[in-house]
Structures are given as C-alpha cells and as structure tokens.
Amino acid sequence: MARHTFARTALAALSAATLFALGACSSEPPSSGDDTGSGDGGDELISVGFSQVGAESGWRSANTMSIKDALTEENGFELSFSDAQQKQENQISAIRNYIAQGVDVIAFSPVVETGWDPVLEEAKAAGIPVVLTDRAVETTIEDAYVSFIGSDFVEEGRRSGEWAVEQYDGEGYKVVELQGTTGSAPAIDRQQGFADAIAGSDLEIIDSQTGDFTRDGGKKVMEGFLTAHDDIDLVFAHNDDMGLGAVEAIEAAGMKPGEDIKIITIDGVKDGMQALADGKFNYIVECNPLLGPDLAEIIKATVAGEPVEERIVTHDEAFDQEAAKEALPDRQY
16 A cells, blocks of 8 residues: 655645735634534535544644634635544544535545545545645545645654754764654654654664653653653654643653753644743744645635645744744744
C-alpha cells in the first residue's frame, strides 16, 4: 500500500491571499458532538460536512474556529460539523452520515492515516468530492480526494532537529520524545523528520512515547521519563500542549524547564509562544492552524469544476525566545 506523499509546493494562488486573513481565533475549545449549520439549504449555499479530529489541544481549537468562521452562510456555505473525539470510528460514522445527507463536499482531518478505503470508496461512488485538511491518509483508492491542505510535518520535524543540532551537537545531549497520537500523520512524519536531522550528530534519543497530543498526556509521559532517566537534556514534543505538560512535570521535579532540560515543540499556539517568551521552551516550529479560508476557496473551486492543487502546503515560521516576544502581541491563535 503506497502512502500518498507529495513534494513541498507553494500555496495555490487562489488561496494564498486568504491564508492569514482570519481575525483572532478563540482559545476556547469547540463544543463536542454534531453542530449542524442552520442554513436554509437553498441552492445558493454549498453544503459541507466536516469531521474534526477532536478538541485535544489549543491548536485544534484554533483550527476548528478558523473552519467555522470561514464556512458560514454569509460566505455561501451550509456547514454540518462533527467532533470525532479522537476516535476513527466516530469520523467514519460522521462521513457516512454526510454521504447519506448528500452534501456537496466532505472535508475531514483524519485521526490516523490508515483504514479509510471503504468510506472513501463510498464517497467516490456517491460522487461527493473529499478534501483533507491538516493530515494525510494512506489509501489505495484512485482519486480518493481532490486536495490536501496542511503543513509539511516531515519538514517541521526536520527543522526542529536541525536547530537542536546547531545548538547542542558536541554536548552529548540525551533526548526524550513526546510523540503525537499513534498512527497519525503528524506523529509519524515529525518523528521521521527529527530523526533524520539529528542523524550523524551526538544527540541521542533515549526514550520516545506517545502523549496523544494532550497536555495531560505530555505531563504523565514526562513524569515517567524523569523517573526512568536521570540524564535527560532535551525534550522534543510533537506539539505545544505536550510540551506544556512536560513543563509541569519538570517543575514538579524541582528543575527549571528551558534551563535544566531544554524543550523544543511544534505548533506555535499562544500558550506555547508565551512559554517560549518566558524561557520555559527553547524553540518552536510553527504549524499554522488557520486553514479555514483555504478550505473555503478549495471547496468553491471544486464545486465550480475548476482545477485545484492536489497538495497545498501552508507557510510556517519558526521562533526562538526573542522572535516569540515580538510575535505575541499580534498572535492570532
């Protein structure tokens, strides 16, 4: 089974102008369960079924808000939204429900990479185009989706590892890794990118476990790392929330995060950026969650029968402490 992997490309012209156009995203978690748009179902509205991973992190909350803000009746959409609560079976059920409803377009951010072929085949048979956001899938279905919008997760891991090598190679650093949800695209790719980047250096990954992208998970796994190892120099967390959980565990153990144990994370949400500005994190590679405007443009183009890019890679920055201090006042998420 060949996994869909695409070269890094520039943003599609039709969506580049809108990527950062959203107003501030709320840090409040979205409501769980189904939240069906109240549009009148008129022909002028494009009906969209969207299945979200869940509300496991500040990043996900900002991503959900971006999508809901973009896919409004005022913008020409009738949105049916579901929260899968990080369960693939919930997403598959929601997608099948959207197929039964006969929506114009289905979009989703998959919990994991594999196991989607049957439902993607069903959507294809129903003639409903699918758009992936944030995460990729592994599929054998030809033309299973029209576009995939999101960051390059391998690149995020690579940039994290390259910075670690630049800063700490030659010091024999022992690294622990807080992985994202097992089987998810960002967890697989960020791990790969980081490992590739530190290969040939004297940085050594001595332990690696999943914290499921949650703050509580990151804290619990970090507590276990600290119990099992007395020589940890650096934490590589696949997202800010797990890194923030690690901060709590390190402080509870009587050490200073960012000094006694360095921390590199991915995402760039406000809480993470604040931790970086405060010196508790050391480096963040951004993963931009504001995908709503891109998704809206791709859906409109698809329904209009216009060509769309198969892979759209969002633009992400990277931050050290000074860059975080400069960015925080205007941070949108």
